[in-house]
Amino acid sequence: MFFSQAALSWLGVLLQERFGHEFILVHENNSLRLHHSTAVGQIIFDNLFAAFHQSSSDFPCREWNAEAEGYQPAIDDLIPVPGLAALPSRLIEHKEQGTVIHYDILGLTYWMLSRLEEVGRTDLDNHQRFPAASSHAYKHGYLERPIVDEWLHILGQVIQEVWPQLVLKQHQFSMRVSHDVDAPSQYGFKSWSMIARMMAGHLLKRHDIKSFVTAPYVKLATRTQLNSADPYNTFDWLMDVSEANNLKSAFYFICGGNHPNDGEYQPEHPVIRNLMRRIHQRGHEIGLHPSYGTYQNPELIKQEAERLHAVMQKEGIIQNVLGGRMHYLRWEQPTTLQAWNDAGMSYETTLSYADRPGFRCGTCFEYQAFNPVTQKILDIRIRPLIAMECTVIDSVYLGLGITDNAQNKFLELKDKCRKLGGCFTLLWHNSYFDEQKAFKQIYKRCIEG
Incomplete structure (x- = not known):
């Protein structure tokens, strides 16, 4: 059978x-x-x-x-x-x-x-x-x-x-944008010794006087809130763009971990709490980004989910739906999925490949999760991720760069979702706008219409 x-x-x-x-x-x-x-x-x-x-x-x-x-x-x-x-x-x-x-x-x-x-x-x-x-x-x-x-x-x-008498459900195309907050600030949470090394690199290697001056200024200014001069502080701009397109951005925060690939911030820090409060006040979503070493450890995922809940509660942030995505898209099926379910999360949106964009689950529709090992229907829902910006742009992956080819790849995938009345889900990190104008143009073009 x-x-x-x-x-x-x-x-x-x-x-x-x-x-x-x-x-x-x-x-x-x-x-x-x-x-x-x-x-x-x-x-x-x-x-x-x-x-x-x-x-x-x-x-x-x-x-x-x-x-x-x-x-x-x-x-x-x-x-x-x-x-x-x-x-x-x-x-x-x-x-x-x-x-x-x-x-x-x-x-x-x-x-x-x-x-x-x-x-x-x-x-x-x-x-x-x-x-x-x-x-x-x-x-x-x-x-x-x-x-x-x-x-x-x-x-x-x-x-x-x-059954010609049946009227089948019609689906309307939609889009979801989300942002993994790996680094909310380029300089604000780094040690002064690291700031000194970064300043040396800006000056001696890249001859970038502006960044040389910005680094210590942003470090000193980041006490209770992010500074407007911080290159990674794109949060208000991202929310502006989403609102202009009748979308809500989801921002997923790291709440633990001690691996070098993890975040340098703590969710309880006044800067992060103020950021979460501002996101919520503007009607956007906060979610979880479990740390690098959690994908095989259900207890750690649960602990980090509880930590996020606690911070949100202290800030008076109430959301009916709480979901997120694994850091580095690390995933072990079905261990990670079951962990999200058991942590009481509403949805999970990791499932795309890091090395290539596309339809890892074969669908652009959200759906109820199923554990193929225990053969049980789960409470959590899966929102397949279709494209991550660095998957398309970075040379270690598809490597299309900041080009028309990269933009067209995003739009091709979006068009396929549109033809089926599905949902195009796009991940773009708040810290991935180094070449401000070119990156922002591609991002805006991806989510318009």
């Missing part, structure tokens, strides 16, 4: 969220039958794929021409078909017993959204992350396609054929 009863229940929840109707899934032998809760008829998936229930990236992938069989693709005529070594003469057939789909669409949905592919993997990068380069999606060229959404788009058309 491929699907547990819990997995079938979870898939039912996902289908109801997507289509706005209650469906019943029945597993019989090597097939899966989809029934509507009140209408007569069925859709049969008669070719279930065992690899969609394993932690593996080693299986074939073909392409299916949707229009050739009379279906309207969302993005491109040719849709990747992970798992099939050869295509049948027709992928979708109308038979006496019901409409038969000779492809395991729901198995693909389960495998991608549960991130079962990543469980127990050892082919990790230098930060112990499962990289895009190891994924089936990257190897077969569909990482920049919301593959699950594309197939559910086709399934929606089959549903309309089988």
Whole structure:
């Protein structure tokens, strides 16, 4: 048996969220039958794929021409078909017993959204992350396609054929922007010895007199609030841009850790408390950015979540929803996911690859989380991250630089989300505006409209 009863229940929840109707899934032998809760008829998936229930990236992938069989693709005529070594003469057939789909669409949905592919993997990068380069999606060229959404788009058309009386839920494109606060100030929380070394670098290596003078000034001025001369103090500008586009920014704060990659600030510091209060007063969101060493340690994630709660409570900040993202996008599936759930968080938005942008979960829709090891539906929701600025721009990753190519990559991904009525999620650090004008122009272009 491929699907547990819990997995079938979870898939039912996902289908109801997507289509706005209650469906019943029945597993019989090597097939899966989809029934509507009140209408007569069925859709049969008669070719279930065992690899969609394993932690593996080693299986074939073909392409299916949707229009050739009379279906309207969302993005491109040719849709990747992970798992099939050869295509049948027709992928979708109308038979006496019901409409038969000779492809395991729901198995693909389960495998991608549960991130079962990543469980127990050892082919990790230098930060112990499962990289895009190891994924089936990257190897077969569909990482920049919301593959699950594309197939559910086709399934929606089959549903309309089988149950033409049903009015399916329509989704509207949206966008979410978030900012990991790794460094709220370039100089304010550094030691004077570090400031001296930075000043020497500004003067002797870069001949940058302005930064040479700014460093000690900002250090001295950062006592109860960030200084306007601080290059990393882009918070009000980010909120201005979000408000101009009817968006809310989410700012995720580090609340612990002692690794060199962790933040140099404490959330209880008056500067950070004032910053949080200002963000809240302007109607934007505060969230958690668990420290570098927490991704395998549920207790630490819980402690840091409680620390953030305590600071927010002291500042009178009340949010109905509290979520965030892992520092450095470090993630171990399902350990990290379960930890977020057990810490009582509302949502989690780590799941993008550091080395390549795109659809790590195969979707641009938020969804209920599922633990593929315990086979349990979780309370927390996953908001897939589609693009992080340094993933697209930095030379160690995609390396497109501050160019039209980088801007176009962001806009291409955004357009794919728009075509499916999904959500384009963008991460841009407050400290990633070194070349102020060029960086800000790209950022503003990405979130307009």
